[in-house]
Amino acid sequence: MKPLIQPSRIQPSRRRFMAGAAGAAALQIVTSRGASATPEAMRAEITRVTGGAPVRSGKVALDIPQLVENGNTVSMAVSVESPMTPADHVKAIHVFNEKNPQPQVISMYLGPRAGRAAVSTRIKLADTQKIIAIAQMSDGSFWSGSADVIVTIAACLEDL
Amino acid sequence: MARALINVPAKAARGEIIEIKTLIQHPMETGFRVGYNGAMIPRDIISNFVCAYNGVEIFRAELSSAIASNPFLTFTTVAAESGEITFKWTGDNGFEAIETAGITVA
Amino acid sequence: MRALRALAAGLALGLAAAGAAEIAPGERRSGYDDMGPQTRAMQDDDSANPGMFWVLDGQALWSRKEGAAQKSCADCHGGAEAGMKGVSARHPAIDAARAKPVDIEERINICRAGRQQAAPLARESKELLALTAYIARQSRGQPVSIALDAQTRSFIAQGAAIWNRRQGQLNLSCANCHDDNWGRKLAGAGVPQAHPTGYPVYRLEWQTLGSLQRRLRNCMTGMRAEAYEYGSEEFAALELYLMARAQGMAMDAPGVRP
Numbered sequence: 354m355k356p357l358i359q360p361s362r363i364q365p366s367r368r369r370f371m372a373g374a375a376g377a378a379a380l381q382i383v384t385s386r387g388a389s390a391t392p393e394a395m396r397a398e399i400t401r402v403t404g405g406a407p408v409r410s411g412k413v414a415l416d417i418p419q420l421v422e423n424g425n426t427v428s429m430a431v432s433v434e435s436p437m438t439p440a441d442h443v444k445a446i447h448v449f450n451e452k453n454p455q456p457q458v459i460s461m462y463l464g465p466r467a468g469r470a471a472v473s474t475r476i477k478l479a480d481t482q483k484i485i486a487i488a489q490m491s492d493g494s495f496w497s498g499s500a501d502v503i504v505t506i507a508a509c510l511e512d513l
Numbered sequence: 514m515a516r517a518l519i520n521v522p523a524k525a526a527r528g529e530i531i532e533i534k535t536l537i538q539h540p541m542e543t544g545f546r547v548g549y550n551g552a553m554i555p556r557d558i559i560s561n562f563v564c565a566y567n568g569v570e571i572f573r574a575e576l577s578s579a580i581a582s583n584p585f586l587t588f589t590t591v592a593a594e595s596g597e598i599t600f601k602w603t604g605d606n607g608f609e610a611i612e613t614a615g616i617t618v619a
Numbered sequence: 620m621r622a623l624r625a626l627a628a629g630l631a632l633g634l635a636a637a638g639a640a641e642i643a644p645g646e647r648r649s650g651y652d653d654m655g656p657q658t659r660a661m662q663d664d665d666s667a668n669p670g671m672f673w674v675l676d677g678q679a680l681w682s683r684k685e686g687a688a689q690k691s692c693a694d695c696h697g698g699a700e701a702g703m704k705g706v707s708a709r710h711p712a713i714d715a716a717r718a719k720p721v722d723i724e725e726r727i728n729i730c731r732a733g734r735q736q737a738a739p740l741a742r743e744s745k746e747l748l749a750l751t752a753y754i755a756r757q758s759r760g761q762p763v764s765i766a767l768d769a770q771t772r773s774f775i776a777q778g779a780a781i782w783n784r785r786q787g788q789l790n791l792s793c794a795n796c797h798d799d800n801w802g803r804k805l806a807g808a809g810v811p812q813a814h815p816t817g818y819p820v821y822r823l824e825w826q827t828l829g830s831l832q833r834r835l836r837n838c839m840t841g842m843r844a845e846a847y848e849y850g851s852e853e854f855a856a857l858e859l860y861l862m863a864r865a866q867g868m869a870m871d872a873p874g875v876r877p
Contacts, residue, residue, distance in 0.1 A: 418655050422808075422877035423823035426581040428657035453579050454545045461588070462573040466566070468530035468591040474574075475581035477543070505807025516675060520666035534664075538672045540826075582826035583669040 390456040392483075395449050398456040399487060402447050403495050408487055413446075413498030415486045421478060424504040430473035433488040433496070443470040445489040452482040478504050515539055519600060521614040525592035533564065533572075534587045537602055537610060543578035559584055559604035567596040576604075592618045642798055642812055642864075649868060650811040650876050653802075658823070662875040670752060670821040670873025673745075673828045677753025680746060686737025692750075695734065699757055707755040708870050709764045711859040713771060720774045720859045723751055724830060725850065742849035748828050752819050755872035763816065763870060765863045778860025781853060787844025808877065813838075814865040815858065817874020824877065831858055834876075 390398075399408065416430040433443045442465045448458040461472050470488070478484075485499045520534035537559070544556025556578065564572040572588045584602075600612045651659060665671050682693040696702040711720040714729065721729065727750050728739040740747035765771065782793045796805070797813040804810070818831040825833075832854050839846040847853040 418657055420655075422655055422658055425826050426661075426823040428661065450579060454543070455577060455579065457577045458579040459577060460575040463588065464571070466569075466571045466591055466593070467589050469589045471589055473585075473587045475585045477541075477579050477581050516672045518666045518671060520664075534666050536667060536669060536671075538669070583672070585667060585669075 390451055390453055392451045395451045395456040395485070398449055399447075399485070402460075403487065403489075406493070406495055408495040408497050410497050410499075412496040413486050413488050415448075415484060415498045415500040416473075417484060417500045417502050419501070419503060421502055421504045424478040424480075426475050427478050427502070427504075428473065429476050429484070430471070431486045431498075432472075433470035435470050435488075435490065437465050437468055437470055439465045440491070442491045443467075443488050444491055446470070446472060447487045447489070448476075449485045449487070450476075450478065450482055452480040453477065454479070458484070478502060480504055515602075515608075515610050517600070517602075517610055517612045519612050519614050521598055521616055523615070524617045524619065527592060527594075527618050529592045530589050531592050531616075532587060532589050533598070534585070535562075535564075535600055535612075536583060536585045538583055539602075539604070539608070541578070541580055541582045541584060545578065555605075557605045557608075559602045559608060561603045562586060563601045564588070564590075565599050565601075566590060567594065567598075592616065594618050640798060642801070644867075647814065647865070647868060648812060649814045649816050649865075649871065651817060651871055651874060653809050653811050654875075654877065658875055658877065662817075662871070662873075668821065668873065668875060670819070670828055670875065673749045673752035673819070674756045674873060676745070676749035677751070677756075680750055681753060686731070686735035688734065688736045690735050692730070695730075699753060703754045703757040705758050705761045705764065707751075707758040707872065708761040709766065711855055711862065712766060713774075718770075719852070720771065720855045722831075722855055722858050723754060724832075725855070727751065727754070743830060743833060748819055748830065751830065752828060752873045755819065755870065758870040759872065761870050762867045763862055763865045765859065765866055767863060767866070771859065771863070774856050775860050775863050778856035778858070778863075781857050782860055787839070787842035789843050791842050793838065813861065814868055815861045816865055816868050817871045817876060819872060820874040820876045822876050828873065831861075 412434045414432045417427060421427050431446050431448065433446065435441065435443045437443065443463060445460060445462045447460045449456050450458055458476055459474060463470065481503045483499055483501050485497055487495055487497045489495055515538045517535065517537040522531050525531050539559050540557060541559065542554055542557040544553070546554050548554045558578055559576050562574045562576065563570060571590050574586060576584060595616060595618045598614045598616060602608070602610045651662065661667050681699055682691045684691045707723050710723040710726060713719065714721045724742060724747055727747065731737045731739050785792045793813070796810050801810050801812045815831050818834070819828050820834070821828050822834070832849055835854065835857060836846040
């Protein structure tokens with residue numbers, strides 16, 4: 354499903370494009386521009402980041418509420434199993450999504466001084482979709498974890 | 514001027530892993546929305562964040578349009594020595610914000 | 620269109636059409652209680668709650684000299700921590716000169732105009748939101764304490780009448796959703812009891828802070844009813860009714876809500 358962009362009124366809200374994505378807004382003027390992320394676009398972006406190296410599943414835990422209360426602000430925490438020593442640590446954590454307008458969400462770079470590979474942020478999710486986090490280790494290996502997230506549509510918005 | 518809220522423990526034991534939380538005021542306009550007049554609202558986001566501990570980078574992030582308004586980031590570091598932790602956000606339209614927090618390590 | 624979806628969802632869950640049954644005091648729960656752990660954590664931790672940006676702005680405004688009188692709020696009221704404690708919890712309150720209920724926004728503007736001799740602040744302006752957030756913050760944990768007396772009675776009744784009146788193209792009343800169907804889902808969103816304890820709130824949907832009236836306007840839009848004007852008497856009465864309905868519940872502003 355394509356992310357959709359619609360005219361906004363007082364307080365432009367991303368929800369509008371989610372409403373469009375829900376397919377119920379037949380009367381709304383809906384436009385979209387540029388490439389939209391798809392599972393394929395996400396895979397291509399992952400390949401760009403990993404340089405085509407194999408990605409194994411495991412070691413990475415992605416903590417996102419399964420049922421999101423509002424896609425405009427979704428808490429997300431990522432942790433990676435790693436001793437975080439100079440010899441063996443996480444160098445980077447990259448997060449990707451399949452249905453926002455772009456596949457990349459955030460890339461975070463850390464090292465042994467972190468002590469622990471545990472980070473969190475808040476993200477926007479345009480639709481119900483899969484989120485993938487990939488950790489790049491100091492030995493060059495890549496590990497991944499994923500989560501399926503259901504985004505609900507808020508009631509009582511500003512626009513009609 | 515953007516406000517930022519930083520949460521760093523003022524004191525820590527040497528070797529302790531501390532959590533750092535940062536929240537900064539920013540609209541994070543995605544660049545994918547159409548405004549009132551039918552024209553695209555241009556992208557206006559924070560695209561980079563760097564945290565340095567006594568001048569040495571300990572954490573860095575590249576943000577995209579998919580980061581929520583008023584970006585929130587948390588991460589950890591080992592309390593190594595007393596000194597200053599600095600935070601720098603940069604982004605579209607020349608956005609730049611710098612904050613500093615002191616820490617005493619015993 | 621969204622309203623049509625809401626209607627469809629409403630029909631699907633068979634919105635109880637029975638006369639509005641008031642919520643028993645022991646069953647009252649705030650919007651905070653309905654939120655997931657991540658959203659609650661966002662509200663609870665001051666360094667994670669974006670509403671604190673407005674609180675900090677309000678703190679700065681509190682001691683800024685304004686208007687022809689060149690007086691700051693602090694010049695007359697002293698520190699807000701002591702002077703404004705519990706004040707938001709008892710608003711709307713009757714303004715003696717007008718003999719009408721005024722909400723905290725209006726109350727601030729009365730001091731702006733009358734005491735500072737400055738232009739009133741526009742509803743939803745950054746400055747008015749900042750001052751309301753800062754003042755509301757001083758009531759955190761305080762019980763809602765509306766004066767329930769001869770003066771407020773008729774206005775509370777006026778607010779209750781609005782609450783129970785079916786209006787808009789969907790022919791729904793506020794009570795249809797919030798008294799009769801709280802705890803159920805509407806197009807995926809949980810229906811809260813609609814207690815105004817957290818206002819102004821940082822609403823995730825808005826990605827910014829907004830007033831109770833803005834929130835009420837959103838529900839009226841959802842009902843396909845024409846929303847009352849900001850600062851209208853209808854809103855003052857409705858806000859007063861909502862606060863009286865939440866009497867005794869703890870204030871939790873600046874709240875975070877979906």
